Amino acid sequence: MGAIFKRDFRAFFTSMTGFVFLGVFLLIMNIFFSLGNIMDSRSSVAGVFSTMMFINLFTIPLLTMRSFAEDFKQKTDQLLFTAPIRPISVVLGKFLAAFAVYALALVAALLWVLIIAVYGAPNGAEVAGNYLAMLLVGGVYISIGVFISSLTENQLIAAVSSYGVFFLLYILDMLKNGFSSMPAWITSVLYFISITGRHDTITAGLIALDDIIFFLSAAALFLFFCHRILERKRRA
Amino acid sequence: MIEVTELTKRYGKQRGVTDISFTVGEGEIVGFLGPNGAGKTTAMNVITGYLAPTSGSVYVAGVNMLENPVSAKRNIGYLPEQPPLYHDMKVAEYLDFVYDLKGVTELPRRRHIDDVCEMADIQDVRHRLLRNLSKGYRQRVGLAQALLGDPCVLILDEPTSGLDPKQIMDMRKVIKDLGQSHTVMLSTHILQEVSAVCERVLVISEGKIVADGSPADLAGSMAGERKLVVRVAGPRDNVLSLLKSRDGVKKAEPIGEVEERSCDFLVESLPNMDVRKPLFSALAAAGWPILMLRPETVSLEDVFISLTEKKEVQ
Numbered sequence: 001m002g003a004i005f006k007r008d009f010r011a012f013f014t015s016m017t018g019f020v021f022l023g024v025f026l027l028i029m030n031i032f033f034s035l036g037n038i039m040d041s042r043s044s045v046a047g048v049f050s051t052m053m054f055i056n057l058f059t060i061p062l063l064t065m066r067s068f069a070e071d072f073k074q075k076t077d078q079l080l081f082t083a084p085i086r087p088i089s090v091v092l093g094k095f096l097a098a099f100a101v102y103a104l105a106l107v108a109a110l111l112w113v114l115i116i117a118v119y120g121a122p123n124g125a126e127v128a129g130n131y132l133a134m135l136l137v138g139g140v141y142i143s144i145g146v147f148i149s150s151l152t153e154n155q156l157i158a159a160v161s162s163y164g165v166f167f168l169l170y171i172l173d174m175l176k177n178g179f180s181s182m183p184a185w186i187t188s189v190l191y192f193i194s195i196t197g198r199h200d201t202i203t204a205g206l207i208a209l210d211d212i213i214f215f216l217s218a219a220a221l222f223l224f225f226c227h228r229i230l231e232r233k234r235r236a
Numbered sequence: 237m238i239e240v241t242e243l244t245k246r247y248g249k250q251r252g253v254t255d256i257s258f259t260v261g262e263g264e265i266v267g268f269l270g271p272n273g274a275g276k277t278t279a280m281n282v283i284t285g286y287l288a289p290t291s292g293s294v295y296v297a298g299v300n301m302l303e304n305p306v307s308a309k310r311n312i313g314y315l316p317e318q319p320p321l322y323h324d325m326k327v328a329e330y331l332d333f334v335y336d337l338k339g340v341t342e343l344p345r346r347r348h349i350d351d352v353c354e355m356a357d358i359q360d361v362r363h364r365l366l367r368n369l370s371k372g373y374r375q376r377v378g379l380a381q382a383l384l385g386d387p388c389v390l391i392l393d394e395p396t397s398g399l400d401p402k403q404i405m406d407m408r409k410v411i412k413d414l415g416q417s418h419t420v421m422l423s424t425h426i427l428q429e430v431s432a433v434c435e436r437v438l439v440i441s442e443g444k445i446v447a448d449g450s451p452a453d454l455a456g457s458m459a460g461e462r463k464l465v466v467r468v469a470g471p472r473d474n475v476l477s478l479l480k481s482r483d484g485v486k487k488a489e490p491i492g493e494v495e496e497r498s499c500d501f502l503v504e505s506l507p508n509m510d511v512r513k514p515l516f517s518a519l520a521a522a523g524w525p526i527l528m529l530r531p532e533t534v535s536l537e538d539v540f541i542s543l544t545e546k547k548e549v550q
Contacts, residue, residue, distance in 0.1 A: 003336035007322070014324045079320035079381065082284045083337045084310040235288045236247065 004080065004093025005100070008067070012101050021062045025105045028055050033112050043120040045112060046203060049130040052109075053196060056141055057170060061162035063098040064145025065155045068226075072153035081234070091226050095146050102138045106131060125205060133202040136215035137195055141166060143222035150229045169195060237262045237389055237419040238283060243292030245278050252278035253443040255292070260436075262388075265415040267434035267451075268423035271544055275443040276423035277317055280393050283421075284314040296389055310338075313387040313418075317394050319378025323367035327358060327377055330366060331384065340385040348384070356380035356410065372403040379410065390414060392422040396429060408433050427540055441544040454539045462505050463532035465491070466515065469498040470524030476501065478518055484509035498527055 012018030029052060036047045071077040080090050116122040144165060149158040175182075176190035176197065191197060198211040238260040245252040253275040260266050268276050281287040283294050285305050294301040297311040322330060331349050340348065353359050356376045361369060366377065375395065382390055395411060396404045411433055414420060424430060430437050431451045439447040439454070447454055468475045472490055479488040479501055487504040494500055505511040512529065519526055 003333055006336070007325075007333050011322070011324055074320070074323065075316060075318045076320040076322055078281075078286055078314070078316045079334070080337070082286050082309055082312065082314045083334075084306045084339060085337065086306060234286070 001085070001089035001093040001096075004090055005097045008094055008097030009100055011066075012063070012097070015066075017062055017066065018101050021059055021101060022105055022108065024062075025055060025059050026108055029109065037112065037116065041120075043116050043122055045116070045122065045127055045130055048112065049134060049203065050200075052134060053137065053199060054170075056138065057163070057166040060102070060138070060141045060145055060166070061159040063101055064142055064149050064162060065159035067094045067098060067146045067149040067158075068230075069149045069153050069155045069158045073155075081230070087230050088227055091146070091223050091230070095143060095223055098142050098146065099139060102142060103135065106134055106138075126203070129203050129205055129207065132207070133199045136202070136212065137199050139219040140195065140215055140222075143219040143226075147222040147226040147229070150226045169193075173197065237264075237297055238421060239293075239295040240279075240283065241293045241295075243279070243282060243294065244290045245275075245282050245287060246290045251443050253282070253440075256440070256443070256445050257292075258438055258445060258448065260419055260421055262419055263415070263417075264436055265411070265420045265422070265434050266436045266438060267430040268421060268440060269425070269427070269430050269437050269540065270423075270440035271425055274440045274544075276425075276440055277393055278443075279440070280314075280391050280421075280423060281316075284312050284391055285309050286314075286316075310385065311387050311389050313382030313385070313390045315375075315378045315382045315390075315392045315395060317397065319374050320381070321366045321374060321377060323365070326363055326365055327369075328362045330377065331362075331380060334381045334384050338385040343386060348386070352380045352383045355383055355414070357406070371398045372400065372406075375399060375403075375407065376410075379407075383414075388419060390418045390420045392420065394423055394425075396424070396426070404429075439540065439543050446543045447539075462507075462509075464503045464505065464512070464515075465500060465528070465530050465532050466503055466526060467495065467498050467500045467528035468519060468524050469495075469527055470519075470522070472499045474522075475499060475519070475524055478522060478524075479503055479515065482511060482514050482518060484511045484514065495527060500528075502532065 012021070029048065032051045033048045036042060036051075037045070068077070071080060081087060113122050113127055145158075145162045148162050148165065149155075152158050152161075172190055173194050173196045176187060176194055192214075198214055201208060201211055238258075240259070241257050243256050244254050256275075256279065268279065270276050278287070282289045283296070283301070285294075285301050285308060288302070294308075296308045299308040299311065301308040322333075325333065328349075331352065332345075335345055335349060350359075353362060356379045358373060358376050358380055361373050361377075366374065369377065375398070379392070379395065382392070392411065396407045399407060408429065411420060411422065415433075422429075422433070435450060437447070437449065437451055437454060438445055466479070476488060476490060479485060484506050485503055486506050488501050491500050491502045503511065503515070515529075516526060
C-alpha cells in the first residue's frame with residue numbers, strides 16, 4: 001500500500017494533474033475568499049468553505065480520473081495485481097494518494113485562517129468543524145471517483161462520469177426540500193443521502209456520530225465496490 | 237516448481253484455455269509455443285495470478301495460487317507481453333517502486349537493484365525516463381522488474397517480441413543465463429527461439445496442449461527414420477536398383493531431375509543406420525559419381541505446422 005501511495009502521490013506532481021488541481025482549487029477559492037472575507041471584512045470561514053463544496057464537484061474528478069484507468073491503459077495493473085500484495089492494498093494506496101493531494105489543498109487553505117487571525121479573530125471551533133466536514137466530504141467524493149476510474153481504461157470517460165455522478169448527487173441534494181408533493185419516504189431517503197445536509201450539520205457545530213459514520217461508511221462502500229470490480233475483472 | 241492441473245479459463249462463452257495440465261521442474265527452461273491467439277498469454281496470466289481460472293489449480297513452488305495468492309506471487313517474476321512500465325518515471329525510480337511494491341526487505345536495496353540492472357544490462361539508462369527508452373530497453377527494464385525480489389520462477393510472455401535481431405540475440409542470452417539459477421517459462425510464436433533457448437517445449441493450439449517434449453524430440457517424432465536426398469550422375473533405373481540393394485536402405489525413390497544427366501533420389505534408411513558410406517562406395521565402384529548428398533531433416537516448423545493444423549484438417 002505504501003509503495004502505491006508514494007508512486008501515485010508523486011505521479012500527481014510529475015504529470016501536472018496535482019498542480020492543475022491545486023492551482024484551479026486555490027485560484028477559485030481565493031477569489032471567493034477575497035470577495036467574501038477580505039472585501040466584506042468578515043471573519044467567518046463558513047461561506048468560503050461552503051463554496052468549496054461546489055468547487056469539489058469540478059476538481060475532484062481531476063484527482064481520481066487516472067487512479068485505475070491509467071493503469072489499465074498502460075497495463076501496469078499487471079504489475080500491481082501480480083505483486084505479492086492484496087488487491088485491497090492497491091485500492092487503499094490509490095485512494096489515499098488522491099486524498100493526500102486533496103488534503104494538501106486544505107492545508108494551503110490554512111493561509112486564510114492565518115490572514116483572518118492577523119486582522120481579526122477566527123472562530124476556532126468553526127474552523128475545525130469546517131475542516132472536519134471538508135475532509136469527510138472529500139473522502140466520499142474521492143472514493144466514488146476512484147471507483148468510477150476502475151470501470152474504464154479511459155481517463156476522460158472516468159472524469160466525465162464522475163462529474164455526472166457528482167452533479168446527480170448535488171441535484172438530488174437540492175431536490176430534497178424542493179417539492180412538497182413528493183412522497184415522504186423519497187424525501188427521507190434524499191435527506192439520508194444528502195451530503196450537503198450532513199455537511200451543514202457538522203459545520204454548524206453539531207458533530208453527530210451518525211453523520212461521521214455516514215461519511216466514513218459511504219467512502220468505505222465505494223472502495224469496497226472498487227475492490228469488487230477488480231475481482232470481477234480478474235474472473236471475467 | 238510450476239504445477240498446473242486441469243486448468244480452464246473461459247471468457248464468457250469463448251474459451252481461453254481448456255483443461256491444460258503440465259508441470260515444470262526446478263531449473264527447467266520451458267517454451268510455450270503456439271500461434272497468436274492460442275491461449276499462451278491467458279495461461280500465463282492465470283499462472284501469475286493476474287486472472288482467476290474458471291476451474292483447475294495452479295501451484296507455484298508448492299504454494300496454491302488460489303488459496304494463498306500473496307505468498308505464491310512472491311515466488312514469481314512476471315514480464316507480461318507489454319512491459320508494465322510507468323512512463324512518467326525514471327528507470328531507477330521505477331525499480332525502487334517495484335522493490336517497495338514487492339516488499340523486498342531481505343535483500344539490501346542498493347545492492348539488489350544494482351545486481352538486477354547488471355543482469356538485465358540497463359546500468360547506462362538508469363537515469364532516463366521510461367517514456368524515452370527504446371523498445372529493447374523497455375523490455376529489459378521489464379525483465380529487471382521481474383527479477384526484483386529474486387523469485388525462483390520467471391514467467392516471460394514473448395520476451396523478444398518487437399526487438400531487433402541484435403537485441404533478440406542479447407535477450408536470449410540473458411534468458412539462458414537466468415535459466416542457470418531460475419525456473420523459466422517463456423512464450424513465443426517463433427520456432428528458432430525455442431530451439432535456441434528452451435530445453436522443453438509445450439505446444440499450445442486453440443487453448444489445448446498438443447505436444448510436450450524437447451525440441452529435438454518433437455522434430456524427431458516426425459522425422460521417424462533418417463532420410464537422405466542423393467543426386468547421382470548415372471542412368472536412373474540402374475542407380476535406383478543399386479540404391480535399393482544396399483544394406484540398411486529401407487526405401488529409395490526417384491524424386492526428379494534437377495541437373496542434366498543426373499537424377500535425385502530420396503533414400504530412407506532403417507533406424508540407427510548410417511548408409512552414407514556404403515552408398516558412396518557402391519556408387520563410386522559403379523562409376524556413377526554423387527553430385528550431392530544431403531540429409532532431409534524435418535524442421536520444427538514442419539512439426540509445428542502439422543501439430544497446429546490438425547484441427548483444420550479434421
